[in-house]
Amino acid sequence: MNKQVLITGGAKRVGRYLSQHFARAGYDVLIHVNQSQKEGELLVTELSDKYPDQQFTLLTYNLSDWKQLPAYIKQVFGDYGIPDVIIHNASRYAPGTLREVSLQDMEEMMAIHLYAPMIIGQQYRKVGGHGSIINLLDTAIITNDTSHAMYLLAKKSLAEYTKMSALEWAPEIRVNGIALGPVLPPEGKDDSYFNSVVGSTPLKNKVELANIASTIDLIITNENISGQIIYCDSAQHLI
Numbered sequence: 001m002n003k004q005v006l007i008t009g010g011a012k013r014v015g016r017y018l019s020q021h022f023a024r025a026g027y028d029v030l031i032h033v034n035q036s037q038k039e040g041e042l043l044v045t046e047l048s049d050k051y052p053d054q055q056f057t058l059l060t061y062n063l064s065d066w067k068q069l070p071a072y073i074k075q076v077f078g079d080y081g082i083p084d085v086i087i088h089n090a091s092r093y094a095p096g097t098l099r100e101v102s103l104q105d106m107e108e109m110m111a112i113h114l115y116a117p118m119i120i121g122q123q124y125r126k127v128g129g130h131g132s133i134i135n136l137l138d139t140a141i142i143t144n145d146t147s148h149a150m151y152l153l154a155k156k157s158l159a160e161y162t163k164m165s166a167l168e169w170a171p172e173i174r175v176n177g178i179a180l181g182p183v184l185p186p187e188g189k190d191d192s193y194f195n196s197v198v199g200s201t202p203l204k205n206k207v208e209l210a211n212i213a214s215t216i217d218l219i220i221t222n223e224n225i226s227g228q229i230i231y232c233d234s235a236q237h238l239i
Helices: 013-024 037-050 066-080 103-126 149-169 191-200 209-221
Strands: 004-007 028-033 056-060 085-088 131-138 173-180 229-232
Touching: 004 013, 013 028, 013 037, 013 085, 013 209, 028 037, 037 056, 066 103, 085 103, 103 131, 103 149, 103 173, 131 149, 131 209, 149 173, 149 229, 173 209, 209 229
Parallel strands: 004 028, 004 085, 028 056, 085 131, 131 173, 173 229
Antiparallel strands: none
């Protein structure tokens, strides 16, 4: 029987690469999407054609609807089985300072980046999950920049939740985070902006998608790692 991974936000950008990475490693992949339905369908077709002995399933759900998520994820685990690995990648990089943020922004950012991982983790625990949960974070969690205030506050909260859940759910479940630096240009930003960010980091390296995948592989294969936040960010957290 193949191992299985659930990847939220699994059809575009980092998530797409990770879905392909786990497919190459022989996993069945549950690919979660919200608005990227078309991209998800194309990815499922691509992977199913390339790896016919594995299962690739598209899950469509708006994580902002967090109150209905417990029932939904319980059904997912019942229908498709309990994953060996869960990658919380879904994210929305919403601008707005603390002064500007609306109640809707507050709820949406916390739902996507904190409530959804918490709820999925609770259900994983309830059904006897035995495996590894990896939360993709942002190296900016060490800062107090307010240009994307609710996004950052939610990611900071997810980082703390990573450590708390790692302690509570040991030894059955290991929980870790990877704080990413410059991987891809933010949507709406061009290469010149991105290159300036990369150039400002101590190592002056773009974070390659393969770097993220290899860090995930390290976490999965080393059973002594839990409660860690690994900075994969060209040393950006040092400045």
